[in-house]
Amino acid sequence: MHAASHPNGEPRADVAVVGGGIVGLMIAWELVRSDRTVRVIDPDPAGGASYAAAGMLAAVSELHYQEDALLALMLESAQLWPGLLDSLPEGTRDTGYRTAQTLVLGLDAADKRALTDLRAAQARHGLEVEPLSVREARRIEPMLSPSLSCAFHVAADHQVDPRRVCRQLIAAIGSRGGSLVRASAVALLRAEPGENARVTGVALDDGSGVLAGEVIVANGLGASGLGGLLAPLESALRPVHGDILRLRVPDRLRPLLTATVRGVVRGHPVYLVPRDDGTLVVGATSREDGLSGVAAGGVYQLLRDAQALAPAVAELELVEVTARARPGTRDNAPLLGRMRDTDGESIAGLVVATGFYRHGVLLSPVAADLCRRVVDGESPSSLDAFHPDRFSQAKSKEPV
Numbered sequence: 001m002h003a004a005s006h007p008n009g010e011p012r013a014d015v016a017v018v019g020g021g022i023v024g025l026m027i028a029w030e031l032v033r034s035d036r037t038v039r040v041i042d043p044d045p046a047g048g049a050s051y052a053a054a055g056m057l058a059a060v061s062e063l064h065y066q067e068d069a070l071l072a073l074m075l076e077s078a079q080l081w082p083g084l085l086d087s088l089p090e091g092t093r094d095t096g097y098r099t100a101q102t103l104v105l106g107l108d109a110a111d112k113r114a115l116t117d118l119r120a121a122q123a124r125h126g127l128e129v130e131p132l133s134v135r136e137a138r139r140i141e142p143m144l145s146p147s148l149s150c151a152f153h154v155a156a157d158h159q160v161d162p163r164r165v166c167r168q169l170i171a172a173i174g175s176r177g178g179s180l181v182r183a184s185a186v187a188l189l190r191a192e193p194g195e196n197a198r199v200t201g202v203a204l205d206d207g208s209g210v211l212a213g214e215v216i217v218a219n220g221l222g223a224s225g226l227g228g229l230l231a232p233l234e235s236a237l238r239p240v241h242g243d244i245l246r247l248r249v250p251d252r253l254r255p256l257l258t259a260t261v262r263g264v265v266r267g268h269p270v271y272l273v274p275r276d277d278g279t280l281v282v283g284a285t286s287r288e289d290g291l292s293g294v295a296a297g298g299v300y301q302l303l304r305d306a307q308a309l310a311p312a313v314a315e316l317e318l319v320e321v322t323a324r325a326r327p328g329t330r331d332n333a334p335l336l337g338r339m340r341d342t343d344g345e346s347i348a349g350l351v352v353a354t355g356f357y358r359h360g361v362l363l364s365p366v367a368a369d370l371c372r373r374v375v376d377g378e379s380p381s382s383l384d385a386f387h388p389d390r391f392s393q394a395k396s397k398e399p400v
């Protein structure tokens with residue numbers, strides 16, 4: 001690491017990234033590639049939501065009503081993924097990236113109506129989704145149930161294995177001189193009183209600190225825990241827990257599936273993502289009940305619904321059940337860009353990248369690109385809809 005030592009003995013870097021989930025690591029990789037010295041601070045890198053994620057890069061299948069700005073960001077990020085993977089050094093390219101197609105399936109008549117409505121919305125946005133007969137879907141994936149009500153084909157959505165991506169990013173960052181500090185950030189460091197608000201680094205839980213020209217706060221749900229200037233994020237962030245399963249397909253059933261299968265089963269969304277190591281990821285519930293461990297009912301629901309789409313799921317080995325909280329926001333869009341104070345003035349040295357909710361894997365390359373541009377001094381217009389303080393700024397401008 002090229003970080004020089006500060007007179008106080010605290011290491012100094014161009015950029016300190018708080019949080020080493022997929023978003024923080026992707027930002028750090030982008031910044032070391034722009035020849036900056038970078039320190040990533042995390043007591044448990046890649047152990048948060050990124051550890052649970054299925055890794056679908058599903059800009060088309062995940063279209064949601066009234067999320068147009070988010071859709072544009074998702075489509076841009078999906079385009080950035082191949083180049084990002086090419087940017088990784090030799091020896092760090094094993095990321096589980098797959099361009100296999102996605103099949104979207106419904107079980108009963110109501111599921112068919114819901115998916116037909118979704119397809120109409122996708123068509124209005126110019127997104128390509130092709131209807132298939134159930135027979136055609138089963139020709140592509142013979143292990144699917146014959147009792148489906150509908151099938152659609154999405155060519156554009158792809159997948160990565162987020163655990164592998166994080167591992168490779170850590171290696172890649174290290175290969176360019178970046179470093180990982182295994183500690184928790186507890187507070188932002190500020191310039192002396194009297195100066196304009198300027199963040200100069202972060203204090204760590206072991207009593208040390210990292211001084212940096214820019215601090216990028218990318219620690220998911222932990223962002224508001226740094227207090228002070230970041231306290232307004234507390235009311236913007238919400239944990240949305242998800243249960244997710246990993247199953248091993250026995251040799252005699254391989255390949256169980258080659259496509260990613262997304263379904264709606266009696267109103268419940270479920271997905272089955274085959275990995276090239278012969279495992280299958282089945283996810284994910286979406287709960288705001290505050291239970292941080294795995295919910296028994298969630299595991300039951302996922303297995304029940306996955307079996308309805310592919311009955312042989314009952315014959316697989318269940319190797320892992322995991323639950324993590326997605327860093328959700330009040331409007332489901334990320335909190336991204338330079339933080340502003342209560343007067344709406346940009347705070348020098350402080351950039352926020354959190355709140356990626358259901359799409360943090362997909363969105364990490366575009367988040368990294370935008371953060372690098374902000375650190376370069378640009379104000380990209382694509383960030384206008386995602387100001388990290390948009391909820392508190394709106395409130396402080398309400399007439400009294």
Ligand SMILES: Cc1cc2nc3c(=O)[nH]c(=O)nc-3n(C[C@H](O)[C@H](O)[C@H](O)COP(=O)(O)OP(=O)(O)OC[C@H]3O[C@@H](n4cnc5c(N)ncnc54)[C@H](O)[C@@H]3O)c2cc1C
Pocket residue numbers: 018019020021022023024041042043044045046047048049050051052053054055056057058183184185186218219220221222223225241242243244283284285323324325326327353354355356357358359360361362363
């Ligand atoms: C079940 C499930 C399935 C999902 N599937 C998909 C999917 O298929 N596709 C997709 O795009 N997205 C998916 N997501 C969403 C995605 O996982 C998240 O949006 C993404 O992981 C967020 O990344 P992050 O780096 O912001 O946060 P995290 O991965 O939560 O990382 C935050 C990091 O910050 C660290 N940290 C916290 N506090 C501090 C502190 N004070 N100091 C230092 N470090 C700190 C933590 O240790 C952690 O490593 C899924 C999520 C879940 C739960």
